[in-house]
Amino acid sequence: MSSPPAERAPLLPPPHAWPLALRAAPLGAGAGGLSGGFELLRLAMGGLLPLSFTEGAALALCAVLLGAAVGAVFGLLCGIPVGLLRGLRAPGSPKAQGLALGLTAAALGLFHMQPAMALKLQQGLPTAALSLGLANLGVFGVIYFNAAYWLRREEIGERRRVGFSLLGPAAGLALGLACAASISTRSYGSAAALEDDPSVVIITIEGLGMGQLGAEAGLTPGATAAPAPAAGSPTPALDQLAHEGVLYTGAVAPAPLPALAAAGLMTGLHPARLGLLTEGHRLALGPQTVAERLRLEGWAAGAFVGSLSVAGDGGLDRGFAAYDDLLATDEGAPAGLERLRVVEALSHAAFAADPAAVAALRWRSDADTAARAARWLGALPARPALLWVHLSGPARGAPLAETDAAVGALRAAVDAWRGERPVLWAVAGTGGPPAAGDRLGGLSEAHLRAPIIVLPHKLTWTSRVIDKSVRLTDLGPTVLDRLGFRLEGKVEGADLLGFAEGTKTRGYATLLYAPRPGGSVSWGMRTPTADGLALVKLLLLPEGERMFDLSADPGERAELSARQPEAAAALRGLITAEQAKNDDARPVGDRPSGVRAALGAP
Numbered sequence: 358m359s360s361p362p363a364e365r366a367p368l369l370p371p372p373h374a375w376p377l378a379l380r381a382a383p384l385g386a387g388a389g390g391l392s393g394g395f396e397l398l399r400l401a402m403g404g405l406l407p408l409s410f411t412e413g414a415a416l417a418l419c420a421v422l423l424g425a426a427v428g429a430v431f432g433l434l435c436g437i438p439v440g441l442l443r444g445l446r447a448p449g450s451p452k453a454q455g456l457a458l459g460l461t462a463a464a465l466g467l468f469h470m471q472p473a474m475a476l477k478l479q480q481g482l483p484t485a486a487l488s489l490g491l492a493n494l495g496v497f498g499v500i501y502f503n504a505a506y507w508l509r510r511e512e513i514g515e516r517r518r519v520g521f522s523l524l525g526p527a528a529g530l531a532l533g534l535a536c537a538a539s540i541s542t543r544s545y546g547s548a549a550a551l552e553d554d555p556s557v558v559i560i561t562i563e564g565l566g567m568g569q570l571g572a573e574a575g576l577t578p579g580a581t582a583a584p585a586p587a588a589g590s591p592t593p594a595l596d597q598l599a600h601e602g603v604l605y606t607g608a609v610a611p612a613p614l615p616a617l618a619a620a621g622l623m624t625g626l627h628p629a630r631l632g633l634l635t636e637g638h639r640l641a642l643g644p645q646t647v648a649e650r651l652r653l654e655g656w657a658a659g660a661f662v663g664s665l666s667v668a669g670d671g672g673l674d675r676g677f678a679a680y681d682d683l684l685a686t687d688e689g690a691p692a693g694l695e696r697l698r699v700v701e702a703l704s705h706a707a708f709a710a711d712p713a714a715v716a717a718l719r720w721r722s723d724a725d726t727a728a729r730a731a732r733w734l735g736a737l738p739a740r741p742a743l744l745w746v747h748l749s750g751p752a753r754g755a756p757l758a759e760t761d762a763a764v765g766a767l768r769a770a771v772d773a774w775r776g777e778r779p780v781l782w783a784v785a786g787t788g789g790p791p792a793a794g795d796r797l798g799g800l801s802e803a804h805l806r807a808p809i810i811v812l813p814h815k816l817t818w819t820s821r822v823i824d825k826s827v828r829l830t831d832l833g834p835t836v837l838d839r840l841g842f843r844l845e846g847k848v849e850g851a852d853l854l855g856f857a858e859g860t861k862t863r864g865y866a867t868l869l870y871a872p873r874p875g876g877s878v879s880w881g882m883r884t885p886t887a888d889g890l891a892l893v894k895l896l897l898l899p900e901g902e903r904m905f906d907l908s909a910d911p912g913e914r915a916e917l918s919a920r921q922p923e924a925a926a927a928l929r930g931l932i933t934a935e936q937a938k939n940d941d942a943r944p945v946g947d948r949p950s951g952v953r954a955a956l957g958a959p
Contacts, residue, residue: 381436381457382429383522388462388500389428390526392469393420394533396697401536405669406693407659407679407733413537415691421529423699428465435460451504459501466493469698545678546740549655554741555779555814557651557836558771561622562760563615563664564751565786567806572599573606581820591758594765595810598784602812603821603857607864607892609883610788610829613804613871615666618787619673619747621830623647625850627868630938635872640672645845647833648676651743654842659733662747663726665719677745681729684721720753723763731770739778744771779814781839783832798879798898799871801913805883811853813839819859826864826885826892827853864892868935873899882932883907895928904928 397417400406408416436457470489477486568574571590572583583604586596610618614635617628623646624631631640648658659679660669667673667682674680683692694700730746746767750760764784771780786807795801809832834850837843855861866884873879881896892907895918904918904925918925 379436380454381432381439381461383432384454384458384504385432385435385461386425386429387522387525388458388465389431390421390425391529392428392465393417393422393424393526394529394531394536396420396424396469397533397536400693400696401539405674405677405680406540406683406696407681407729408537408540408692410537410541412692413540414534416693416697417530417533417537419691419694420533420697421526423697424465424529425526427468427699428461431464431468432457432461435464455501455504458504459497462500463493463497466496468702472698472701543678545659545737546655546657546742549653550741552739552741553778554656555781555840556741556771556775557656557743557781557840558767558783559622559647559743559745559832559836560764560767560782560784561615561619561667561745561747562751562784562786563666563747563749564753564788565757565760565807566751566788566803567606567808569751569757569786570595570599570808572596572604573808576606576822580822583822591756592761594761594768595784598764598768598782598812599808599810602782602810603816603818603823603854605809605811605823605825605827605853605856607824608785608807608809608827608829609802609805609867609869610786610807611805611867611869613788613799615664615747615752615787616671616673618785618829619667621828621850622785622833623673625830625834625844625848627830627849627935629868629870629935630849634870634878639670640675642675646676647837647844648743648745650676650837650842650844651840652676652678654840655740657737657740657742659730659742660745660747661726661730661733662745663721663723664747664749664752666749666752667747679733681733684719720749723748723750723755723760724766727763727767727770731767734770734774737774739776741778781814781836782810782812783836784808784810785829785832787829797896797903797913798873800869800879800881800894800896802894802907802911804871805869809853811835813854816854816857818857821857823853823856825856825862826867826883827856828865828867831865866931868932869894869896880932880936882928882935884928884931893924893928895925895932897929897932902929 394417397413397420400416439453439457439460467490470493474486474489477483477489569592571587571592572595575584575587575590575596577584583596583599585600586593590596611621611627611629612618617633620631620633620640621628624640624644625647626644631644632638633640648660652658658677659681660674660677661681662668663684665682665684669677669680669682684695695704726746726748730744734742734744748760748763749755750763751757786809788805788807795804807829809827809829811832828850831850831853834844834848835853838852839854851865864885866882869881869883871879877899879896879898881894883892883894885892890908894905894907894913896903902918902925903913903916904921905913905915906917907913
């Protein structure tokens with residue numbers, strides 16, 4: 358009788374006999390892969406990523422793989438010191454491995470919670486930040502005791518077909534795919550809005566300033582409507598909107614920063630009143646936005662922005678059911694990749710090392726932004742929608758014709774989607790950024806003045822070319838007024854279409870400001886004279902006052918404050934009075950401690 362064949366010795370020792378650091382790496386990869394699934398859950402619960410199922414699935418796979426890689430690194434880093442601890446029965450014992458895995462899970466938790474903890478600290482809530490951090494002690498305890506139990510079963514010879522190193526990523530991917538399905542099937546809008554209510558399309562163009570539209574160049578003195586698009590114009594689509602609607606050639610942004618201009622547009626409040634001085638300041642909760650108001654009325658609300666200047670983490674995403682600021686899509690990367698914590702951390706590190714090398718990540722092409730907006734709109738049911746599209750062409754140095762082509766493509770998509778339903782269009786430039794060596798501290802007309810176009814769904818007009826001084830903060834209230842709504846609370850913006858209807862004849866005074874190096878702020882006032890025949894600007898700069906008669910001197914060459922001290926004093930009083938309205942501005946978000954002084958508050 359032959360003896361049974363001898364069992365072949367395994368090529369590798371069993372996992373529980375591996376060196377602790379080597380064993381901790383695959384266990385950490387399992388925990389990291391599982392964390393990738395929970396990261397998709399966080400994005401899905403945020404509810405602002407408009408992704409198809411294919412895009413969501415690709416993002417889920419990237420989240421799990423990147424999470425597993427980070428988990429393996431954390432596992433290795435935690436396993437090395439644990440293996441050196443004395444008092445453990447053996448470096449590869451279930452107790453030691455459970456301790457290493459518990460520390461890895463806690464480290465992953467801290468890694469993912471760090472942005473939320475930093476935000477709480479910036480908001481002056483250290484207790485909340487500490488609570489988030491201490492929550493990882495519970496994660497450590499749960500993982501440690503469970504891991505020690507299951508690893509002990511492995512040590513005594515219990516065989517399992519699938520270990521945690523594979524089960525964790527598999528579970529994470531399954532969770533991610535479920536979240537992708539949830540994101541792709543999300544519904545927008547409600548029955549509170551009637552099918553024949555007007556939809557709203559707001560287009561903001563970063564870097565678009567005065568005199569850049571072909572329609573402006575073709576204006577003749579006394580014209581009551583913008584001319585039809587001329588042959589050879591670089592902006593035929595924008596010119597067509599101006600020809601059909603109302604063109605405001607005297608419009609001005611409150612500050613030369615797109616985020617501040619957009620905040621004023623969406624709230625109807627001057628951004629200084631909101632406590633916003635730079636792009637790094639976050640729009641705080643409180644003032645209602647246009648998107649919040651329309652969503653209450655049942656409008657679907659989506660935003661597609663092609664510039665990091667107006668990314669959703671600045672608070673401009675309030676009220677939107679979809680907010681697409683995914684700038685990496687131009688490079689062929691999965692949509693939403695930059696929202697993953699690993700990519701975000703690597704981007705911050707790369708930017709800190711070489712800001713110029715990452716400058717391209719600041720913008721997305723206008724064609725891509727418009728295409729994503731059109732895709733989202735086309736998937737909506739026949740209900741009214743609010744669509745905000747922020748294009749970045751002029752600011753990133755692209756030809757204005759490229760931006761105009763994106764506007765044309767977007768209009769064609771909107772026309773195909775809406776059918777016979779009415780649409781209200783609003784287009785505005787945000788002005789140009791201050792140039793190096795600017796002698797007027799970023800407050801020149803070249804940086805702040807930008808055209809506004811409004812194409813309402815119905816209008817009785819006397820003139821559709823308005824050269825009066827109007828404000829970008831008037832655009833949001835204008836949109837709501839034409840729909841029969843108003844923003845809650847105090848609003849400074851007013852209905853611009855009264856100028857076209859002949860019920861308004863005098864322009865508005867506007868408080869101007871621009872941040873300067875070192876944290877200081879330049880202030881100014883732009884206001885019509887009492888008889889409405891002149892437009893005067895006074896600037897308060899560190900090097901002294903500057904006053905200009907913009908009606909006679911649009912290039913701001915002749916300084917008048919020394920020759921007309923009484924007029925300068927009157928304008929200075931207006932600035933002081935406007936600054937006094939900011940006394941209630943409170944430091945929130947990541948606002949610096951000196952913000953109240955910069956706002957003019959005591």
